[in-house]
Amino acid sequence: MNAGDTLETKTFTITRADLVAYADASGDHNPIHQDEGVARSVGLPGVIAHGMYTLALVGRAVAEWTGGAEVVDVGAKFTSPVVVPAEGGAEVVIGGTVKSVADGLVTLALEVTCDGQKVLGMPKAVVKHVDRA
Amino acid sequence: MPVDPSLVGREFPAPAPLTVTPDRVAAFAAAVGHPGESVPPTFPIVLAFDAMQAFLDAERIDLHRIVHGEQRFAYVRPLAAGDELSATLTVTGLRQIGGADIIATTSEITDATGAVVCTGKATLVHSGGAA
Numbered sequence: 001m002n003a004g005d006t007l008e009t010k011t012f013t014i015t016r017a018d019l020v021a022y023a024d025a026s027g028d029h030n031p032i033h034q035d036e037g038v039a040r041s042v043g044l045p046g047v048i049a050h051g052m053y054t055l056a057l058v059g060r061a062v063a064e065w066t067g068g069a070e071v072v073d074v075g076a077k078f079t080s081p082v083v084v085p086a087e088g089g090a091e092v093v094i095g096g097t098v099k100s101v102a103d104g105l106v107t108l109a110l111e112v113t114c115d116g117q118k119v120l121g122m123p124k125a126v127v128k129h130v131d132r133a
Numbered sequence: 134m135p136v137d138p139s140l141v142g143r144e145f146p147a148p149a150p151l152t153v154t155p156d157r158v159a160a161f162a163a164a165v166g167h168p169g170e171s172v173p174p175t176f177p178i179v180l181a182f183d184a185m186q187a188f189l190d191a192e193r194i195d196l197h198r199i200v201h202g203e204q205r206f207a208y209v210r211p212l213a214a215g216d217e218l219s220a221t222l223t224v225t226g227l228r229q230i231g232g233a234d235i236i237a238t239t240s241e242i243t244d245a246t247g248a249v250v251c252t253g254k255a256t257l258v259h260s261g262g263a264a
Contacts, residue, residue, distance in 0.1 A: 012166070025164035027182050030196050038197050042260050051201040052178050056165035059174040063167060071174035075205025075254070124205075125174075 001066070001106050001129070007096040010061040014049050014082060015089035022053045036086070044081060051078035054092060054119060058110060061094040062125045065108075069127035072105065077121035082114045090114055096125075104129050136192065136234040136259060138227055145191060146221045147183035150245075153216040172212040177220075178204070181240040181253045184222035188238070194259060202235065202256035209249055217245040220253075234259040 019033045028050055031038040039047050055076055062071060084090045092114050099109040110123040151157075157179075158172050167173040189196055212218075219242070226237035240253040 018164070021164040025161045026179055028178075030199065032197055032200070042198055042200075044200075052175055052204060053165065055204060056167070056173060056175045060165055060167050062174070063169060063171060068169040068171045070171075070208075070211050072208045073205070074174045075203070077203040077256075078201050081200075121203075 001098045001101060003098050003100050005098040007061075007065045007098070007108070009096075010057075010064065010094045012057045012060070012092050012094070013089040014053060014057075014084050014092060016047065016084055016086060018089070019047070019049060019053065019084060022050055022056075026050070026052065028052065044083075046083045046085070048081035049084050049090065049092075051076075054078070054082055054112065055123075057092055058094060058112060058120070058123060058125060061096065061110075062108065062127060065096060066106070066127050066130070069106070069130050071125060071127050073124060073126035076110075076112070076123035078119070079121035080114075080117055080119045082119050092119070101129060135229060135261060136194065136227060136236060140192065140224045140236075141227050142224065144221050144223050145184055145188040147180055147219065148187055149183070150217050150219045151180040151183070153212050153214055153218065155214050158214065172214075174206060174208075175204075176212060177206060177218070177242050177251050177253060180218050180220040180242060181222070181255065184220040184240050185238070185255070185257070188222055188224070198260050200258045200260070202258045203254070204256075205254045206251055207254075208251045212250065216250065218250065219243050232261060234261065 112120040
């Protein structure tokens with residue numbers, strides 16, 4: 001990977017069933033990720049994906065782009081909720097470019113959107129550089 | 134009901150350590166479609182969540198009034214199968230915006246030797262609702 005490289009955009013669909021599976025795997029059974037009524041009662045537009053599900057998809061995209069390079073830093077602000085409808089799903093699109101390669105680390109610049117709107121603020125991933133000659 | 138401002142600086146350990154077993158990692162990876170053999174980089178949320186839940190229980194804050202505002206993980210070393218991890222959450226900041234409490238936290242995740250493996254920084258947004 002070289003600075004300036006554009007990475008293949010990844011599109012992932014999140015369904016309500018995915019949120020149930022993620023709740024079981026992560027232990028986060030917050031009902032705002034399952035129950036429309038509870039979500040609306042706290043001012044949300046509907047059932048929303050766990051922010052950590054969206055961030056896990058970033059981890060997945062990074063692993064796919066880098067062949068599973070060691071991640072040293074990953075994170076984001078959850079600036080806009082990913083609303084997951086009861087039928088079908090929400091499509092999360094993850095674009096990335098290589099921002100820098102320095103001191104054995106690759107820093108990726110990311111853009112994560114749903115329905116054309118950014119859902120993560122300042123998403124960041126830094127991986128160990130692996131030379132694939 | 135606003136969160137108690139004297140919380141800043143207090144520590145909340147996760148009630149039990151988490152052993153990084155291949156089954157546990159595989160279940161997490163399957164849920165998010167993570168490829169390959171590596172541990173998904175957001176996996177430590179499993180333990181950070183336990184520490185957060187301990188904090189919420191102690192302060193009688195309802196989980197459904199919490200929305201995750203921000204999360205970052207900085208690694209000292211990668212996780213490996215067999216790691217026995219512990220987490221302690223520290224409340225590092227508290228402010229109110231528009232009736233919501235913005236709670237800043239840091240969770241140190243350590244291995245069985247006590248060495249820090251990873252540091253999680255999270256912001257939790259608490260919408261108080263009717264007191």
